[in-house]
Amino acid sequence: MSLPFSKTERVNLSTAEVLLACGDPEGLNIMGEMFAGFGVHTPRRCLTMADAQTSVQERILNLMVVDSALADGEGYDFISWLRRSEITPNCYAPVILITGHTRPSQIFRGRDAGASFVVRKPVAPLIMMQRIIWLLNDQRKFVTSPGYCGPDRRVKALGPPVGSKGRRHDDLSAQVGAASTPNLEQDEIDALFKPRAVI
Template identity: 80%
Template structure:
């Protein structure tokens, strides 16, 4: 992921509703200080999954940063619940999962829970801001299936692997079929490349 930002890139989080969740009080304090530095005013701070649920049921949240260790549950559980809770628009809001002691299986667990991003600690401001800027530009679609609910886990849109049939309904076949309409005349092709103003 690129660390450079565009020259004109600006981030205005002053009106963003942000939920910060961490089971450890000092960890939550550090997170809140970081987001205050980013310009976030009065984030909703939670230490438990119960608190998180109450907040997302009560108000619209634009960004959630959830530690994997909450006081009464794991962050993964909250994210899985959120994605299927049908709380429009909060169920579709971006969620950054912050993990501490991380085994590879937990990284996949976070992704499969429906997190938009998994960030390993130490979650320093540089890394967190990179992820926020990326999420600002995120165009991924949302997937709701029996086995998964959350942002499309395929970040790159390169089509299905070579030699395999795509599973999306709008994946196109590599085979080009027989033309169903007459070929364009050369004048018509030229016109596509040289548009001209016409009087209507």
């Protein structure tokens, strides 16, 4: 499921179908104002898990932003339900989970529920837009197994999305520089693959 703009264009969310779910009316209004600033005209606002489930069944969504606390349940449970619902294409849509609990166990719980991203509250608009752009460039495969359903959790192994600068000091650059040492000769390469007896 892709967002309705390409990575070469200026980000325009005016045509995106966005679901915002939060159990706190004031928190939901803050999220709504943030996305109005991004150009989203009429996001689906849901206070409860039941409302969010209904919205998923009624319209095709490009992005979902779900708080961990809904009025009648937890955002984690909604995301797990969504990923296994088989309501295509919505079950594959990007989901950003917002949580005030940033203990590793809670972050892992969001990831294991199938969230595309877990973001800590309070969320600054710049951080939210950065996550949306990251998801636009996200090339992870969707995984369905008995124990997990959602985007591939192995972000570290894949490095940052193409065209993005990595956060970690050991992320490799996509640009290949000039050789710093001479190339190996063929017999040196062959010797690397020949087993040798250890003395």
